[in-house]
Each structure stands twice: as C-alpha cells, then as structure tokens.
Amino acid sequence: MAKKIRVLMAKPGLDGHDRGVKVIARALRDAGMEVIYTGLRQTPEDIVEAAIQEDVDAIGLSCLSGAHMVLFPEVVSLLKKRKAGDIVVAGGGIIPEEDIPKLKKAGVRVVFGPGTPLKEIVAFFEKAGAAKGA
Amino acid sequence: MADSDDLQEIEARLRKWEATTLKEALKALPERRKEFLTTSSRPVRRLYTPLDLRGKPPSERLGQPGEFPFTRGIHPTMYRGRLWTMRMFAGYGSADDTNRRFKYLISHGETGLSVAFDMPTLYGYDTDAPEAKGEFGTCGVAVSSLDDMQILFRDIDVGEISTSMTINAPADVTWAMYLGMAESRGVPLTKLRGTIQNDILKEYEAQKEWIFPPEPSMRLVVDTFEFGVKQVPQWNTISISGYHIREAGATAGQELAFTLANGMEYVRWGIDRGLKVDSFAPRLSFFFNAHNDLFEEIAKYRAARRIWAREMRDTFGAKNARSWLLRTHAQTAGVSLTAQQPEVNIVRTTIQALAAVLGGAQSLHTNSYDEAYQVPNEKAVRIALRTQQILAHESGIANTVDPLGGSYYLEDLTDELEEEAYRYFDRIQELGGVIASIRKGFIQQEIANSAYRYQREIEDKERIIVGVNDFVVDEQPEVEPLRVSAASLRGQLDRLKRIRANRDRKKWQRSLDGLRKACEDEDANTMPHILDAVRSRATLGEICDVMREAFGVWEEPLLY
Numbered sequence: 001m002a003k004k005i006r007v008l009m010a011k012p013g014l015d016g017h018d019r020g021v022k023v024i025a026r027a028l029r030d031a032g033m034e035v036i037y038t039g040l041r042q043t044p045e046d047i048v049e050a051a052i053q054e055d056v057d058a059i060g061l062s063c064l065s066g067a068h069m070v071l072f073p074e075v076v077s078l079l080k081k082r083k084a085g086d087i088v089v090a091g092g093g094i095i096p097e098e099d100i101p102k103l104k105k106a107g108v109r110v111v112f113g114p115g116t117p118l119k120e121i122v123a124f125f126e127k128a129g130a131a132k133g134a
Numbered sequence: 135m136a137d138s139d140d141l142q143e144i145e146a147r148l149r150k151w152e153a154t155t156l157k158e159a160l161k162a163l164p165e166r167r168k169e170f171l172t173t174s175s176r177p178v179r180r181l182y183t184p185l186d187l188r189g190k191p192p193s194e195r196l197g198q199p200g201e202f203p204f205t206r207g208i209h210p211t212m213y214r215g216r217l218w219t220m221r222m223f224a225g226y227g228s229a230d231d232t233n234r235r236f237k238y239l240i241s242h243g244e245t246g247l248s249v250a251f252d253m254p255t256l257y258g259y260d261t262d263a264p265e266a267k268g269e270f271g272t273c274g275v276a277v278s279s280l281d282d283m284q285i286l287f288r289d290i291d292v293g294e295i296s297t298s299m300t301i302n303a304p305a306d307v308t309w310a311m312y313l314g315m316a317e318s319r320g321v322p323l324t325k326l327r328g329t330i331q332n333d334i335l336k337e338y339e340a341q342k343e344w345i346f347p348p349e350p351s352m353r354l355v356v357d358t359f360e361f362g363v364k365q366v367p368q369w370n371t372i373s374i375s376g377y378h379i380r381e382a383g384a385t386a387g388q389e390l391a392f393t394l395a396n397g398m399e400y401v402r403w404g405i406d407r408g409l410k411v412d413s414f415a416p417r418l419s420f421f422f423n424a425h426n427d428l429f430e431e432i433a434k435y436r437a438a439r440r441i442w443a444r445e446m447r448d449t450f451g452a453k454n455a456r457s458w459l460l461r462t463h464a465q466t467a468g469v470s471l472t473a474q475q476p477e478v479n480i481v482r483t484t485i486q487a488l489a490a491v492l493g494g495a496q497s498l499h500t501n502s503y504d505e506a507y508q509v510p511n512e513k514a515v516r517i518a519l520r521t522q523q524i525l526a527h528e529s530g531i532a533n534t535v536d537p538l539g540g541s542y543y544l545e546d547l548t549d550e551l552e553e554e555a556y557r558y559f560d561r562i563q564e565l566g567g568v569i570a571s572i573r574k575g576f577i578q579q580e581i582a583n584s585a586y587r588y589q590r591e592i593e594d595k596e597r598i599i600v601g602v603n604d605f606v607v608d609e610q611p612e613v614e615p616l617r618v619s620a621a622s623l624r625g626q627l628d629r630l631k632r633i634r635a636n637r638d639r640k641k642w643q644r645s646l647d648g649l650r651k652a653c654e655d656e657d658a659n660t661m662p663h664i665l666d667a668v669r670s671r672a673t674l675g676e677i678c679d680v681m682r683e684a685f686g687v688w689e690e691p692l693l694y
Contacts, residue, residue: 013253013268013269014257016341017342018342019381019585022582022585022694023589023694025694026586037692037694039692065269066268066269066508067268070267071268094507096507096508096615098615113473114474114506117603119593
C-alpha cells in the first residue's frame, strides 16, 4: 500500500479565522491524506518544528489578517535553515493579487484565494505528496 | 388566526387545489428541484397556509409590538418613532487614521460609532510586542494606551455619540481606556453611551480571540457588569453575539441557539455573583448576523426576542420589562461576500440589510463590497452606508411595524427556529452547560460540521453562489487597495516608547501591583484597578500580562 500523504495545516500569527483551514483539513482527510492541524496562533518556528516532527510532505498556511507577507516567507526560510526545504509550502486566505508573485518568489509554491474549489486544493496536495514520495 | 370552521374549509379547499390545479401544473412543469433548502439547509415546503399555524394563537405567539413576548418588535412604534442606528464598523492603521475615518462617516450621516481593533489589540498585545509582527493595523486600529484612545476620539463629542467597541478578551482594559479618555475631558461616566462586545463565550466557540481560560474570563465579564451598573449606567457591558458563530459556519438555528445559551450563561454568572437580575439584565445587548436567506433571517430575529423574553421572565424571574427585551445590533454577513465580481456584493448586502430591518434590529452595519479583500476604502463604505439610508428613506419598509408579521411562512419558520434552539439548549444542558460544551468541543464541532456541509453544497453545485460556482466571468476585479502606511506604524511605536519613558514609574508599578492582588482575590472587582492602571499609563499589553500571569492562558481543543 502506498504511503499516505501527510499534510500540516497551520494558522501562523494571530489570525483567528479558522473556518477555511478546517474545511480544507477535512477535505484533505476525506481525500485519504493524513492531516495534522496545529491550531491557532502558531509562530513560524512552531510550524516548522511541527512539520519536521510530524515528517510531513507539505504545509498549508492560512492567513486572513493581512500578515502573510511577513509570516509565509519566514516559514519557508526556516524550513530551508532546518534542511527541510523539500517540504512543499502552500498558502491561502485573503491575499492581494499583487502579493502572490512576491510570495512565490519567496518559495511559497501556490496561493489559493477565496472561492478556490476544494478539488483543486486536494489535487495540488496529492501531486505535491506524490512528487516528494517519489 | 382563523376559527376551526374556517380552518376545515381552508383544508378542504387546499386538498381540492392539490388534486386539481396543482396536479395539472406539476404535470405540465415539474418543479426545479426535488427539495428546496434555505441557506441553512432547512427544507422549505411548497406553500404555507393558516393550517401551519393551527393551535398557535397569535395572542400568545406574537403579542403586540412593545409587549411580551416582543415577537413583533421591542418598541410599540418601531421605526416610525426612531430609525435604527446606522453604525459602521471601522478601524485601520493608527488611531489617527481611524479618527479621520470616523469623521468621514459622521459627515456622511452615520449616527453611531463602532470601533474595529487590530489583531494584536484584540489579543491584548501592544504594537511593539513580538507577537504583533506584521499585524499592525491590518484588520482594525491599534490601541495600546490611553493616549491612543485620546487620539482615536479627538474632536468627537463622546458625551453625545454612542460608541460600540468590538473587543472581547481585553474588553475591560479597552473600556477603561475609553472611560479614562472621557474622564480627562470632563465628561461624566453617567453620560456615556455605548457597548463593549465583551462576549468571551463565543470567542471559544467561534471567533477565537480568547486569552484566559473560561472561568477567570467569566469573572472578568461579571466584574464589568457590576462596575457598569454602579458607575456607567447607560453602557451596555456586553453584546452577546451570534454574528461570529454564524461567520464561522453555523446555521441560522445554531446561531440562535448558541447565542441565547451563552446569554443565559452570563445571566447565571451575574446572579451567582449576587447581582439582582433586574439590575444588570437591561444592559445586556445582542448582536446577530444578517445572512442571505431573507425569511429565515427575519424569523431568527423574531424567535430570538420571543425566547429571550420568556427565559428572562419565567426562568430567571426578571420583573422589570426592560430585562425581557432582546435589543440587538445586526451586521450583514461578511462571509457571504465574494472576491469574484465584488460589486455584486452591494446587492447581497442590500438583501441582508433588508432582513435585519424587517427583523426589527436596533442598529445595523452594512458591509462594503470590497470587504472580501480588506478593510473597506472610502467609496465602498459610503455605498454601504447609503444602502441603509435608501432602506430607511426610500423603500417604505420603515413605515409600519413588523410588516411581515402574520405571513404563514414567516410565522412557521419563526416557530421552527425556536424549537431548534430549545433542542440545542437541552443538549447543552445534558453536556453540563455552555462551558462544559466548549471544553468538550461540542459547539465548535457543530459549527465546523455545518461549515463543511455548506462548502460541499457549493462544491457539488447544490447551492449556487453567483460569480463563484456559476455565472463566472474571467476578469481581474478592480478593488482599490487600502494599505496601512509605514509612517503610521512608526508613529505608533514612537508613541509607545515615549509613554514608557515619561510616565511616573512608581505610580505605574503600584497600579499594576494593585491589579495583580485584585486578580488573585476572587472577591475583588478588577475594574477599578484596571482603570487605575490605565490612568497610570500602563499599556494594554502590560495590563494583560499581569492577568495572563494570574489566570493562565486558554488552550482550545483541536478539531476540524
């Protein structure tokens, strides 16, 4: 049997909007992945530590408060520092269009905006997991 | 509604209609769906008639406006006497930035203020705290000190206008800053009118802006009740809020049930403190969401008033009729706003605002069309305010009391929502009460389940959201971005530095020590000590640190 894809869903910073992150966690679980949800108010350090401990293939970061430009790139750079740069980082939430290229340049693989179909997000993590597993 | 002979005749006519006219119509044109559902996935029947209200005398269920059980509204004349308060939730960047926005809104006819605070402030951190990194002013205004509060209300007559502040875990501190600000201007506390949200229970359930565990938090809430009754009698010391419960994914029925269950929990804690129910109950206010489904929303407001009046009178023994009134603010549903084709949100907001007014709300915030993206820009917020003004002055809905009262559909929905709420009250009681239900994750899980079902319905196109899963256009929306300036942040950090350098250190230390002692003494009321600390120029973060140390920090059950 193939190894299950492991995903860490995380809420960096102070943002308490957790409706979206929970819906996606559940959709990924329903699609057969192992999902670890960190809960709220995680620092980038907390998130990277959890990702390494849990040996995940990918991290989903959710932020709706506007602090994404500070918090998302920090997660990516800490992963690299901890030699875990192969963990794929995806972002989602309320992210202005003009910030997306900057986030991608900083190493966030994809940014999902409001209204993104769940199946698109599931497909992304399946592909990310398969690529890392291979 | 009709006597029994009439009902028999109505039933006979209905059966005949079903067998003839309806049958033929369905043969010629089947209905679009097998099942029709509300926004909250509640099945809706084809037709509602007097038969649905059989055995439910309107004299008991509806009463007269301004009389028990207040189903038709809390005032005898409703909006004929006074229109609802148009209160736009506003805040971004520094106190200076937001003070300008307040004046802009007042100049365009807003009739009450409503403050949105930024994330660090909501969690009791100063702007210069490490936790605040990247979060300054993005979701609201940063208020770390009495000085910030002074700037926020510069040139605004706080003795006249009423101010609502959306703040919860550190509500007592922010309120103390407002009181301190008024005091320094010579405005007596007895003259101040406004509301602090201060509803910590729904934070654990939905909005998640908690700091301390439930029990000390509830004690702090009751401290504000007690202080308010004595010192700031016109202030609403709590706004018991379903809004955020709904935004987190709850259905209309869950919003109604959990909000009122929370409300009753506050009443119990107040009574346990030794307060007379009639002393503080008239200062309890409410806040509900106004979502897309017009009739279901109107029914929710009406059911809420009826349940609250009954519970306050019969369960808690309140004698003062003011204690029975469910006075409520309403806000259109932020969660319904789409990032796609954002201008269309103006239409959604109009329908939702219509529901709030037809539901009999006392004040209303209408969302701006760009709020799926950001704190609104000036043009967007003006359109949102104009929406309320059109409803008030052009639509005619404010001309008569409860214009939809007596609608078979609406009255039946009101009854159904009420029954659903009581089923949840029983369930919560079985689990050991509201706080036990929170600790067990019951309420949070119910909300998450509804959120997931709603999303799946959209995914499967069982539910159409215009511009999202149907009627889609491929265009980049034009939304004028509103960014917090680096200068605002610098100004805020400088001010904090100056406050810390220039205050009387001894006085400051003494006030914080006094607060620490009060926190540890369960018989003390913390409010006078918080006010003292604020006057001594202690910052929000410093005061909350004392309380974090005394009370600990809540860790929520993880679930999804």
